[in-house]
Amino acid sequence: MSLHDQDDPALRKAQEERLRAVWEAPKGLFFRWTDVNNNRVGNWYVVTAFGFMLFAGVLALIMRTQLAVPDNDLVSANTFNQLFTLHGSTMMFLFAVPMFEAVSIILLPQLLAARDLPFPRLSAFGYWSFLIGGVFVSGSIFFNAAPDGGWFMYPPLTTRTDLSGLGADIWMLGLSFIEVSSVAAAVELIVGVLKCRPPGMRLNLMPLYAWYILVVAVMILFAFPPLIAGDILFELERLLNWPFFDAERGGDPLLWQHLFWIFGHPEVYIVFLPSIALFAMLVPTFAQRHLLGYPWIVLAAVGTAFLSFGLWVHHMFATGLPNISLAFFSAASEAVAIPTAVQIFVLIGTLWAGRVVWSTPLLYAVGSLAIFVIGGLTGVMVAIAPFDWQAHDTYFIVAHLHYVLIGGTLLPLFGGLYYYWPLVTGKKLSDRMGRTAFWIMFAGANLTFFPMHLSGMFGMPRRVFTYPAELGIGGLNLMSTVGAYAFALGVLIVCIDLFRSPWRQKAGRNPWNAGTLEWLVTPENENWGVRSVPLIESRYPIWDQPDFVKKVDEGRFFLPDAEEGRRESIITTVLDSRPIAVIRLGTPSVLPMLTAIALGSVFILTTYHLYMAALVGAVATLGFVVAWLWTGTGEIPEKPEKPIGHGITLPLYISGSSSPGWWAMFITMMADATAFSGLVFGYFFYWTIHPEFPPSGPGLNGPGLFWPMVALGLAAAGWAATIGAREVNARGGTGAARLLLAIGIVASMAGIAAGLAGPWTSDLVPEQHVYPAIVWTLAIWTSAHSGVAAIMQSYTLARSVTGRLTPTYDAELRNISVYMHFMLLTAAVTYLTIGLFPVLA
Amino acid sequence: MKLTWGQRVREARVTLWTLIVPPTVWAVHFLTCYLWVAISCAKAGAFPRYPWAFVAGTVAALAIIVASGVIAWIQSRRPGDPPPHDKGTDNDRLRFLAVSTMLLAALSFVGVVFTAVPAVMLTDCR
Numbered sequence: 001m002s003l004h005d006q007d008d009p010a011l012r013k014a015q016e017e018r019l020r021a022v023w024e025a026p027k028g029l030f031f032r033w034t035d036v037n038n039n040r041v042g043n044w045y046v047v048t049a050f051g052f053m054l055f056a057g058v059l060a061l062i063m064r065t066q067l068a069v070p071d072n073d074l075v076s077a078n079t080f081n082q083l084f085t086l087h088g089s090t091m092m093f094l095f096a097v098p099m100f101e102a103v104s105i106i107l108l109p110q111l112l113a114a115r116d117l118p119f120p121r122l123s124a125f126g127y128w129s130f131l132i133g134g135v136f137v138s139g140s141i142f143f144n145a146a147p148d149g150g151w152f153m154y155p156p157l158t159t160r161t162d163l164s165g166l167g168a169d170i171w172m173l174g175l176s177f178i179e180v181s182s183v184a185a186a187v188e189l190i191v192g193v194l195k196c197r198p199p200g201m202r203l204n205l206m207p208l209y210a211w212y213i214l215v216v217a218v219m220i221l222f223a224f225p226p227l228i229a230g231d232i233l234f235e236l237e238r239l240l241n242w243p244f245f246d247a248e249r250g251g252d253p254l255l256w257q258h259l260f261w262i263f264g265h266p267e268v269y270i271v272f273l274p275s276i277a278l279f280a281m282l283v284p285t286f287a288q289r290h291l292l293g294y295p296w297i298v299l300a301a302v303g304t305a306f307l308s309f310g311l312w313v314h315h316m317f318a319t320g321l322p323n324i325s326l327a328f329f330s331a332a333s334e335a336v337a338i339p340t341a342v343q344i345f346v347l348i349g350t351l352w353a354g355r356v357v358w359s360t361p362l363l364y365a366v367g368s369l370a371i372f373v374i375g376g377l378t379g380v381m382v383a384i385a386p387f388d389w390q391a392h393d394t395y396f397i398v399a400h401l402h403y404v405l406i407g408g409t410l411l412p413l414f415g416g417l418y419y420y421w422p423l424v425t426g427k428k429l430s431d432r433m434g435r436t437a438f439w440i441m442f443a444g445a446n447l448t449f450f451p452m453h454l455s456g457m458f459g460m461p462r463r464v465f466t467y468p469a470e471l472g473i474g475g476l477n478l479m480s481t482v483g484a485y486a487f488a489l490g491v492l493i494v495c496i497d498l499f500r501s502p503w504r505q506k507a508g509r510n511p512w513n514a515g516t517l518e519w520l521v522t523p524e525n526e527n528w529g530v531r532s533v534p535l536i537e538s539r540y541p542i543w544d545q546p547d548f549v550k551k552v553d554e555g556r557f558f559l560p561d562a563e564e565g566r567r568e569s570i571i572t573t574v575l576d577s578r579p580i581a582v583i584r585l586g587t588p589s590v591l592p593m594l595t596a597i598a599l600g601s602v603f604i605l606t607t608y609h610l611y612m613a614a615l616v617g618a619v620a621t622l623g624f625v626v627a628w629l630w631t632g633t634g635e636i637p638e639k640p641e642k643p644i645g646h647g648i649t650l651p652l653y654i655s656g657s658s659s660p661g662w663w664a665m666f667i668t669m670m671a672d673a674t675a676f677s678g679l680v681f682g683y684f685f686y687w688t689i690h691p692e693f694p695p696s697g698p699g700l701n702g703p704g705l706f707w708p709m710v711a712l713g714l715a716a717a718g719w720a721a722t723i724g725a726r727e728v729n730a731r732g733g734t735g736a737a738r739l740l741l742a743i744g745i746v747a748s749m750a751g752i753a754a755g756l757a758g759p760w761t762s763d764l765v766p767e768q769h770v771y772p773a774i775v776w777t778l779a780i781w782t783s784a785h786s787g788v789a790a791i792m793q794s795y796t797l798a799r800s801v802t803g804r805l806t807p808t809y810d811a812e813l814r815n816i817s818v819y820m821h822f823m824l825l826t827a828a829v830t831y832l833t834i835g836l837f838p839v840l841a
Numbered sequence: 842m843k844l845t846w847g848q849r850v851r852e853a854r855v856t857l858w859t860l861i862v863p864p865t866v867w868a869v870h871f872l873t874c875y876l877w878v879a880i881s882c883a884k885a886g887a888f889p890r891y892p893w894a895f896v897a898g899t900v901a902a903l904a905i906i907v908a909s910g911v912i913a914w915i916q917s918r919r920p921g922d923p924p925p926h927d928k929g930t931d932n933d934r935l936r937f938l939a940v941s942t943m944l945l946a947a948l949s950f951v952g953v954v955f956t957a958v959p960a961v962m963l964t965d966c967r
Contacts, residue, residue, distance in 0.1 A: 202929050203857070204937035294927065295937055299944035306864035307952060310871050322882050322966045327959030328875045335952045537929050575856060576934065688883040 006556050015561040016531070022562040023115075023527035026588040034590045036120040037527055038109050043424065045102030045127050049095050052134055053410075054491070056090035059083050059141075061488055064448075068481040070469035080465035081148035082167065086141055088151030093175050094134045096271035096409050097220075101126070101185040103274070103416065104213050106424065108189065110518035111207045113198040113536075113552075115529040115569045118191050118660040121586040121632060122184050128596030129181035136604055137174035140167060147171035150463060152260050152315075155245035155253045159237045166607065169238060173603040176231045179224045180599070183671050186220040189213050191663045196569060197577045198517075199558060200536040207516050207539070208297050212277030215301040216270050221671045222309065223266035229678030230259035233777065239609070242766045242773040244682070250695070250770035254319060255685050259678055261312035268404065269308040272372075273301060275412030276343050279365050282419045283347050285514040286362040287354025290540060293346045300346070303339035307332055317385045318392040326385045333383030340376060344369060359512070360434040364415025367442050368407045375403025378453070393463075396456030402449045411441065414494060419512070421501070426523030428507040433497040441490030447483025451476040510549075515540030520552055532560035532645070533570055536577075558644045570644065571660060581654040582642060586632050595624040626795065633661070634799065636809045655811035665815045669822040676826055679781060683774050683833060687841070694771045694838045702762025703775055708835030711754035711782070715827030718747035718789055722820045725796075726813045734800065734807065741797040748790035751827070755783035758834065775834050782830040789823050792816040850915050855938045863906045863942065863949035870902040870953050874960045882966035892964050899957040903950060910946030913939040 005011055025035050035041065063083050066074045075083065105123050109116050117123060140146040147167035149158035158168045193214040197206065233244040234256065243249035245256050284291045291297070310332035317326055347369070356362070378400040382388045391397060414437075421429050455476040460467060467473060510519040519542060520530055532555040538544035551557060559570060559582070567585040572578055601617035637652035644650055656662055687693040694700065721744035729737035759779050764772035796812045799805035805812050844852070874895065881889040889895075916939035921932040 200929050202934045204927065204934045205929050290927070295940040295944060298941045299948060302861065302941070303864060303945055303948045306861075306868055306949075309868065310952075322879070324878050324882070324888075324959055324963045324966065325875060327963055328871065328878075328956055331955035331959060332871065332952065335948075335955045338948060338951065539927060576931075688880055 006554055006560065012555055012560075015555055018562045018565070019528045019531075020526065022565055022567055023529075025527060031588070031590075034124075034588045034593060036124040036586055036588050036592065038105050038116050038120065038123060039424075039525065039527060039529075041120070041123050041127050042102055042106030045098065045105060045130070048127075048131055048134070049099040049102050052090050052094035052138060053099075054495075055138060056087050056095060057488060057491060059087040059090070061484060063087065064481040064484040066465060067467075067477050069478065070467055070471075070474045072466055075465070077465045078148065079144075081150075081463070082141055082144075082146035084463055085147045085150055085167075085171075086138060089147065089171060089175065090134075090138055091405070092151060092267065092271070093178055094130075094138065096405070097182055097267070098130050098134075098178075099413060100216065100271065100274040101182065101189070103278075103413075103420075104189055105185070107209065107420070107518055108192050108213060109196075109529055110423070110521055111209055111516065112192065112196055112201070113517050113520070113530045113533050114192070114196040115533075115567065116585050117188050118196055118569070118571075118583065119188050119586065119664065121589060121592045121628065122188050124589075125592035125596050126181040126184045126188070128593045129184070129600065130178055132596060132600035133174050133177040133181070133603070136600070137170055137178075140170045145170065152264060153234075153256075155234070155237070155256050156247075159234060159245050159253075161238060169235070169607045172231050172235050172238070173607045176228060177600060177603040179228055179231075181596075182220055182224055183668070186217040186224075186671070187664050187667045189217040190221070190667050191660045193217075194574050195571050195660050195663060197572050198533050198536050199570065199572060199577055199579045201572075201577045203575055203577075204294070205536055205539050208280035208291065208294070209277045211298055212273050212280070212301050215305045216273050216277075219266050219270050219273075219305050219308070221667060222674050223263045223270060225671050225675035226259045226678040226681075227263035229675045229682070230256055230263075232679070233259075233682065235606075236773070236777065239606070240766070242776075243770050244773060246770075249768065250686065250690065251773075252686070252689055252770075254316075255682055257316050257319065258312070258681075258685070261315045262309070262678075264315065265311045266305075266308045269304055271405070272408040273304065275368070275409050275416075276301075276347075278412055278416040278419070279347055279369075280343075281514075281516060281518075282361050282365060282415065282512075283350050284354075284540070285419075285512050285516075286357045286359050287350050288357065288513075289350065289354040291346065292349045292353060294539070296342055296346050300339040300343040303342075304336060307336040307339065311336060314383055314385075314388070317388040323385070330383055330385050334380065337376065337380055344373065360429075360431050360438070361415045361419035361512075363435060363438050364411055364418065367438060368411035368415065370407070371403055371411065371442070371445060372407030375400055375405075375407055379404065391456060393461055394456035395452040395460045395462055398462050399449045399452035399456060402445075402452075406445050406449070411438075411445075414438075414441070417494070422507045422511045422523075423518060423521055424525070425501060426506045426525060427501055427504045428511055429497050429501065433493055437490045437493035437497070440493065441487050444483045444486030444488075444490055448480045448487060449483070451479045451483075455480070510542065515543035517541060520549060531555055532557040534558075558646065558648070560645060564638070564642075570650070571654065571658075573658070579644070579648060579650055580658055582644060582650045582652055583654075583660065584635065584637070584652070589628070589632065591624055591628040591632070595621060595628060598624055622791070629795070634804065634809075634811050636804065636806070653809055653811070655809065656814045659811060659814075661811055661815050662818060665818045669818060673822055673825065676781060676829070679774075679778055680829060680833060683778065683837075686770055686774060687837075693841065695769060699763060699765035699768045700771055702764040702772065703758030703779070703834055704762050705835050705839060707754055707758035707761065708831035711751055711758070711786075712827055712831040712835075714747045714751035714754055715782075715786065715824055715831075718744045718751060718786070718793070719820045719824040721747060722789075722793060722813075723817055726810070726817050729800070729805075729807055729810055729813055732807045737813075738797055738800055741793050741800070744793045745790050745797070748786045748793060751786035752783045752790075755779050755786060755827075755831075778830045778834055782826055785823055785826055789816075789820060792819055847915065850912050851919050853912065853916070855916065855935055855942070859909070860938055860942050860945065862909045863946040864952075866902050866905050867949040867952040867956075870898065871956050873898060874956055878960070878966075886966070888964050888966055892961070895957065895960040899953060899960070902953050906946050906949050906953065910943050910950070913942035913946060917943055 145166050158164050193210045236242040237244050243251040245251045245253045313329035314333045418434050455473040506523045531553050534557040541548050568582050570579050571581040598620040602614050605614035641649050641651045721740045725737040725740035759776050766773040766776045922930050926933045926936050
């Protein structure tokens with residue numbers, strides 16, 4: 001195919017028809033929901049997260065109504081506890097984080113001129129998991145069964161089943177399920193940014209939104225797993241009475257606080273950075289110039305990401321930790337103000353240097369920065385431990401965190417909504433309604449939250465369901481309530497604006513005159529994403545590259561056709577974005593939805609102690625996952641390579657460290673290893689708080705040295721067999737590779753038994769004391785990983801036997817090798833810890 | 842032809858991994874300080890016996906950060922291609938990563954100093 005072929009309108013029309021047919025969305029009352037394309041799944045995701053935001057907002061209004069006057073009795077104390085717990089949990093887990101993922105699923109492929117992200121079915125799975133888990137958690141309030149321990153669920157209030165009911169289990173298991181979907185989204189987004197950029201889009205030309213998404217997704221990878229580890233310990237205590245947080249039996253509630261806030265503080269930046277990312281896209285558009293200080297933004301994003309992991313103890317200043325520990329975290333909390341301020345100055349500088357168009361989205365951006373800065377300044381105050389001791393658990397903190405989150409997450413998202421609505425629907429929203437709503441919300445937010453600083457200073461503790469008139473804070477609270485209703489009115493105006501959209505005219509392409517790739521989208525919004533994948537030479541190609549849009553539209557760049565009737569996208573290198581392969585993407589399928597339903601049933605049934613039914617759900621999940629992988633991944637292409645235009649021919653199959661699948665496995669295992677390190681942290685944490693650890697006595701002596709060492713040896717054998725299989729397979733030794741895989745399966749299966757044999761044969765009683773409980777937990781975790789290793793080895797063996805894995809096409813074997821590296825690391829840490837540490841101590 | 846030291850630095854391979862060297866050093870320094878003090882206070886009931894080790898560790902951390910900052914500074918001035926250095930060339934990509942690394946080194950330097958202040962000034966477990 002030569003370039004001049006694209007001069008022929010008939011050819012272009014034929015190409016467009018082929019692309020349209022390949023990317024056509026499934027139809028039908030049910031089957032439309034099996035779609036996996038990012039434009040559809042992303043929209044569902046956004047609408048659902050928006051719905052949860054409105055729901056949590058209504059909960060807040062009920063609370064503000066209750067607190068409007070002293071000694072009010074609109075709701076009971078018990079209901080109030082459920083209201084604030086669900087408000088915080090929903091806003092964080094069901095709105096802020098999923099909204100970031102949802103917006104990214106819509107925007108990222110457009111920004112990267114990719115037809116879709118590398119794992120469209122994984123996005124769909126993430127969405128269905130989110131929907132099921134979200135409805136389960138938030139619906140509980142209608143049955144008076146919502147969690148009521150506050151959004152950070154501190155034990156022992158929440159672990160003692162006589163003090164808190166089913167709500168705690170609903171929180172733990174429902175939200176764990178959503179954390180799984182968040183990690184899935186993180187994998188998708190990281191691989192998307194690193195491997196699916198258009199040719200020529202080197203790291204220094206990447207849209208800043210992509211930089212932020214990369215950073216935030218990596219943060220999710222390290223922040224969410226400690227919470228998952230905490231959830232595991234928490235549920236083991238609630239369901240099986242293993243005393244991780246029970247001080248009477250050697251546990252410590254502070255461990256939960258550590259694990260929760262190692263998640264919880266980065267979480268704040270996980271929901272804040274994507275908003276700055278939206279600004280980094282819309283500010284250059286309305287300043288009509290390139291963003292100033294591109295590397296400074298990268299500094300800010302990466303620097304904030306790192307520092308945010310050194311802040312967690314500032315939520316625990318009042319717990320009695322040594323002052324010197326507080327000082328370390330106080331120092332880091334002050335340092336994080338530097339990169340945060342840098343990004344704000346970059347945005348201000350860009351506006352200053354540009355010719356500003358005062359549009360509605362920019363109004364939201366600037367207004368929310370003003371609110372955010374106030375929250376940031378009170379943040380610098382509470383980062384100082386002595387001040388925090390005064391303000392801890394008062395309304396001052398409520399004011400601080402709401403200024404940060406409304407200025408740093410909510411209002412920017414409304415700005416993004418006004419900016420990107422034309423991208424999704426082809427229509428603009430009303431400027432008049434948008435501006436009216438903005439000013440009402442801006443005034444409402446300040447009227448609600450500014451007085452809370454004062455009511456907190458006057459001694460109003462957070463989470464009280466009422467207060468006496470004598471405290472003299474009735475007037476301040478009434479102001480807050482009036483402000484809350486004003487804010488709600490602003491949100492209502494935005495909603496009305498959205499509902500009127502279907503009756504409006506289409507706005508034309510690129511209505512804001514922006515320079516970045518996402519505005520290649522046409523008002524008709526074709527499912528294929530971009531007509532042809534462009535060669536990128538600038539950060540703002542629509543502004544800087546001559547005839548750029550025309551060339552894209554006429555298919556003059558790469559991959560303008562779908563000759564084989566397959567959904568395809570280009571894979572490029574990480575640093576310089578050189579094209580290395582074309583991959584075939586997943587097509588609409590019911591499997592992601594079924595997998596989500598099956599996995600959701602495991603979590604939901606466990607909540608109600610229906611363990612046998614949950615086990616059935618787990619087996620079904622495994623079945624669906626294997627079916628999904630077997631039919632939808634690792635397909636051997638009908639020809640080794642294909643031309644993508646301009647004389648470039650790319651392979652249709654890649655394996656190893658340049659393939660998306662390998663990266664996905666690597667990233668998933670990083671998250672897995674982080675969760676595991678949370679459990680190991682638990683073991684050594686208990687060691688620090690006990691003078692004698694491990695303790696001795698009946699039921700406490702174990703697990704001995706023998707079985708842990710056997711288990712470690714078996715893990716090493718399983719690893720060696722798999723790596724050996726990979727190597728001999730690559731050299732053509734198919735039979736030997738199969739034999740080695742079979743040996744690996746046996747080693748992994750035996751590893752399960754040997755791993756559990758240590759605590760089992762030494763009669764460690766996990767209910768008795770925290771030591772046997774944590775040993776059992778580590779052994780079970782590692783044995784479960786041996787089980788997963790056996791499944792992966794069996795799967796790969798089956799692929800080989802059925803001819804789906806050959807010496808040339810060996811992606812599965814290379815991917816499970818990554819798993820086996822991490823498996824060996826996990827086994828080494830676990831078995832050396834539980835086996836050797838008691839000997840050394 | 843033998844490369845001079847400056848040339849060798851300028852040609853050194855730069856990746857996303859080298860970008861995060863300075864903040865990683867901050868993280869390691871931070872965790873070491875925190876864990877060492879916390880464990881010593883909890884298990885021994887006293888501040889670590891060798892306070893000068895904090896000074897030594899801090900100097901070592903700062904040395905690595907400064908070194909990566911200096912290398913990045915040299916690389917960020919590699920000649921070739923016109924300003925403002927925002928094109929899709931090998932040189933501009935290198936300069937971008939180098940400038941970002943240098944900025945991160947500056948931030949990490951401040952971060953390490955911040956962490957070191959309590960470790961060096963507060964020498965007890967209260």
